[in-house]
Amino acid sequence: MAPRRDVIADDLRTQISTGRIKTGERLPSEAQLASHYAVSTPTLRSALAVLQGEGLVEKIHGKGNFVRHPLRRITYVGGGRTPLSQTATDPALRMTIRTAHIPARGHLAALLRVSKSSPLTEFLCLSHEGNSPHSLARIYVPRDLAPADGPSESPCREAILVRLTELRPPLAEVREQVSARCPTPEEAATLRISSALPVLAITRVAADTTGRVVEAALLVLPGDRADALFTHHTMTEEGEPE
Amino acid sequence: MAPRRDVIADDLRTQISTGRIKTGERLPSEAQLASHYAVSTPTLRSALAVLQGEGLVEKIHGKGNFVRHPLRRITYVGGGRTPLSQTATDPALRMTIRTAHIPARGHLAALLRVSKSSPLTEFLCLSHEGNSPHSLARIYVPRDLAPADGPSESPCREAILVRLTELRPPLAEVREQVSARCPTPEEAATLRISSALPVLAITRVAADTTGRVVEAALLVLPGDRADALFTHHTMTEEGEPE
DNA sequence: GAGTGGTCTAGACCACGAG
DNA sequence: TCGTGGTCTAGACCACTCA
Numbered sequence: 001m002a003p004r005r006d007v008i009a010d011d012l013r014t015q016i017s018t019g020r021i022k023t024g025e026r027l028p029s030e031a032q033l034a035s036h037y038a039v040s041t042p043t044l045r046s047a048l049a050v051l052q053g054e055g056l057v058e059k060i061h062g063k064g065n066f067v068r069h070p071l072r073r074i075t076y077v078g079g080g081r082t083p084l085s086q087t088a089t090d091p092a093l094r095m096t097i098r099t100a101h102i103p104a105r106g107h108l109a110a111l112l113r114v115s116k117s118s119p120l121t122e123f124l125c126l127s128h129e130g131n132s133p134h135s136l137a138r139i140y141v142p143r144d145l146a147p148a149d150g151p152s153e154s155p156c157r158e159a160i161l162v163r164l165t166e167l168r169p170p171l172a173e174v175r176e177q178v179s180a181r182c183p184t185p186e187e188a189a190t191l192r193i194s195s196a197l198p199v200l201a202i203t204r205v206a207a208d209t210t211g212r213v214v215e216a217a218l219l220v221l222p223g224d225r226a227d228a229l230f231t232h233h234t235m236t237e238e239g240e241p242e
Numbered sequence: 243m244a245p246r247r248d249v250i251a252d253d254l255r256t257q258i259s260t261g262r263i264k265t266g267e268r269l270p271s272e273a274q275l276a277s278h279y280a281v282s283t284p285t286l287r288s289a290l291a292v293l294q295g296e297g298l299v300e301k302i303h304g305k306g307n308f309v310r311h312p313l314r315r316i317t318y319v320g321g322g323r324t325p326l327s328q329t330a331t332d333p334a335l336r337m338t339i340r341t342a343h344i345p346a347r348g349h350l351a352a353l354l355r356v357s358k359s360s361p362l363t364e365f366l367c368l369s370h371e372g373n374s375p376h377s378l379a380r381i382y383v384p385r386d387l388a389p390a391d392g393p394s395e396s397p398c399r400e401a402i403l404v405r406l407t408e409l410r411p412p413l414a415e416v417r418e419q420v421s422a423r424c425p426t427p428e429e430a431a432t433l434r435i436s437s438a439l440p441v442l443a444i445t446r447v448a449a450d451t452t453g454r455v456v457e458a459a460l461l462v463l464p465g466d467r468a469d470a471l472f473t474h475h476t477m478t479e480e481g482e483p484e
Numbered sequence: 485g486a487g488t489g490g491t492c493t494a495g496a497c498c499a500c501g502a503g
Numbered sequence: 504t505c506g507t508g509g510t511c512t513a514g515a516c517c518a519c520t521c522a
Binding site for chain 1: 284295320321412413414415416417418419420421422423424438440441442443463465466468469470471472473474475476
């Protein structure tokens with residue numbers, strides 16, 4: 001005999017996938033659902049927790065439980081040609097970028113192989129589809145390689161990143177370390193995902209032909225709406241993939 | 243004011259990390275802990291759930307809650323040179339392999355680009371450190387490329403995989419699709435992880451110079467004990483990394 | 485202030501593991 | 504059989520959102 005929690009979760013999942021509860025719509029209140037299924041509130045809440053873990057439902061305190069928009073799955077393409085490869089593939093994504101000038105702190109200094117408190121430029125990129133945040137990227141470059149831009153708030157979309165790519169010297173090596181983990185509370189808040197939803201965390205370090213690190217990027221992609229793809233060509237004379 | 247759940251989780255986490263509760267040891271029973279912290283059992287259980295989500299504690303029904311051994315983090319190295327790159331780096335890992343002959347079903351047939359029910363050999367690899375499973379790999383190759391081995395149960399460790407690597411033609415392209423997700427119930431059971439712990443799921447497809455797919459692998463790496471590393475070299479004449 | 489989710493309680497009963 | 508965790512109840516009280 002299956003736990004009531006799972007029975008209820010299954011039922012709601014079916015109602016969502018068959019469209020009986022429409023996407024973006026609010027579910028009945030937890031109290032209503034609990035009495036409808038004749039269970040107590042904790043039981044009902046644990047059923048909802050299952051759906052949250054699957055990324056199907058989003059709870060908003062004081063407002064209710066909402067069916068999440070099934071977002072287009074994006075694919076991050078490894079190899080470091082562009083700062084956020086997915087923007088190239090999917091023009092429907094909007095992107096907001098915040099620029100800041102900061103000194104290299106402990107972890108970053110090590111990644112970029114620069115001395116502590118040496119000047120960096122940080123690009124905080126958040127891509128959206130509609131109102132739903134889609135991915136988060138923090139890109140750090142030594143300040144002398146960054147576009148000398150105006151103050152810290154620039155609305156000019158991807159132009160910055162394009163310029164960033166043009167400015168930097170040809171890359172010799174791109175290392176991407178990938179891990180699966182739960183988001184930090186801040187990441188969960190910015191991406192508006194449950195803190196139980198796995199994210200793909202990618203740390204990308206790109207070095208030029210002299211061995212100098214020209215970029216370090218910390219990427220966070222919600223597991224339910226993003227993959228990463230790495231293609232490795234052997235025996236090919238510099239065969240440009242894509 | 244922080245939730246009691248988090249206060250308790252913090253306290254237990256401290257006790258674990260300072261060694262006051264030793265690794266591998268059993269925690270006091272939930273009832274004892276609940277009365278010690280003066281909370282109800284559901285509250286205490288939700289505190290333990292936090293620690294399970296962090297991979298610090300493992301519950302075993304009917305036995306108790308145990309502090310997990312902090313396993314060596316392994317690194318999967320992309321590029322597809324060896325079937326499970328981490329074995330090369332870490333000789334302390336044991337590995338059990340089960341071989342089976344199966345027909346290509348829907349998903350696999352597509353991955354390997356073979357017709358349905360064409361013969362495949364499946365290698366089911368489970369790597370261990372001590373008693374703790376470390377990673378799970380299901381490797382599929384067309385049967386004519388597989389080592390013609392004996393019956394379905396062969397204990398001869400990595401020899402099979404080595405032979406597998408030697409047998410296959412030189413690779414031209416390796417595509418690795420990486421995603422972060424929660425494990426399926428079966429995966430959670432074999433890897434003995436909580437079903438809330440994120441895993442890194444890697445689908446690797448390797449093709450030879452003629453474009454024939456010679457291997458498809460489904461890798462599952464628990465997020466708390468494995469990363470993946472992809473290195474991309476540009477402008478280098480076939481510079482063999484590693 | 486009305487309605488929503490967030491947390492917590494004190495106890496019940498069931499299912500699993502080991503002796 | 505006994506001790507363990509697994510599930511569930513019927514409420515209580517607090518915190519957030521919005522009119």
